[in-house]
Ligand code: HEC
């Protein structure tokens with residue numbers, strides 16, 4: 001029975017076996033019918049598959065063009081080290097494209113030109129040990145590799161050995177599961193997740209020189225438009241610099257898997273003009289006590305004689321987990337920043353968070369001194385709105401399942417009180 005052999009093979013059917021067993025003729029006819037249908041479907045599928053691949057390539061190409069304008073595209077760089085990386089990537093891509101076109105066209109040419117034709121009986125001539133061919137396909141790839149190596153090494157050293165000018169801004173970046181801590185040692189400023197740096201294109205350039213390290217596991221600092229990735233490792237300090245040429249907001253993220261909330265460890269870099277940056281630093285240098293507007297009663301400060309015991313208990317010690325309000329001065333149930341602050345200072349919040357000028361001096365979580373100067377909370381997990389803040393305190397896991405801030409199990413009213421306090425942290 002004439003069954004297309006390759007088809008039988010593809011479908012892993014063996015109609016020949018059925019033949020041998022001389023089944024009823026009607027079964028055979030039916031089998032052949034099925035085979036024909038299957039073969040048609042396969043041919044149909046392959047043309048459809050091909051058109052799908054072509055469509056996918058078109059979409060891919062188009063998305064690359066769109067990607068160049070996306071805020072995290074490596075092809076639209078706005079700082080010199082990032083531009084060098086972009087140029088190098090394009091250089092490598094062009095060489096790879098040339099090699100691909102050369103090899104693919106030779107292959108297609110050979111496939112068509114030297115196809116087996118009817119009447120061909122002999123094997124084509126075999127070429128063994130041709131010195132010329134062997135040399136050419138050894139030397140040409142070596143030359144290509146050398147060119148790629150030299151190009152890469154040049155960029156590598158020029159980025160790594162860049163001199164640090166006198167006006168450079170010093171910045172310390174500390175990766176945490178799952179947020180970023182930024183310290184400005186020259187200004188005594190600490191903030192989280194949202195970085196402000198000056199634009200570096202003035203007459204006196206002010207690039208930002210970073211020292212990066214991690215408080216726990218491996219992270220990677222990556223703001224594609226401003227610089228290459230730099231790994232952030234525990235017990236090691238890496239260095240990197242950025243000299244943004246244009247003010248604006250640049251986005252980035254942790255580029256090293258560091259745990260379940262790795263994808264929600266986003267970075268926002270605000271590149272400010274010189275003046276904006278000075279103003280921002282001046283705002284950040286203010287401690288909360290100085291910010292309290294004149295006329296308003298100062299927020300209650302802890303009384304050394306009657307201090308809240310929770311302030312001296314290490315994070316996670318059993319005493320800080322429960323409600324400690326029974327041991328503390330009574331807080332009225334009114335929702336006010338003052339009551340909020342009292343409550344905040346009686347909770348374990350202060351063991352993990354700092355609010356400068358108050359008893360809160362924890363270092364485990366983000367500095368909250370100027371919380372309201374940030375547009376997002378939880379490293380980009382949510383917008384910084386009163387509603388989200390309240391929901392975050394109630395249970396941070398709703399925004400970031402697996403975040404290392406525990407749900408504090410306070411009442412709705414207590415959450416509202418604390419939120420009203422947080423809203424004053426300008
Ligand atoms: C065990 C330590 C711990 C305790 C206790 C704690 N937090 Fe947090 N908090 C964190 C950590 C860690 C983060 C960062 C979470 C992330 O982004 O993944 C955080 C984030 C926050 C943020 C968002 C800050 C930002 O800029 O993204 C706020 C607001 C906050 N906590 C408020 C509070 C309040 C209010 C309390 C007390 C009711 C509290 N936290 C108790 C560890 C703690």
Ligand SMILES: [Cu+2]
Pocket residue numbers: 175176177178218219220254255256257258262265
């Ligand atoms: Cu990370």
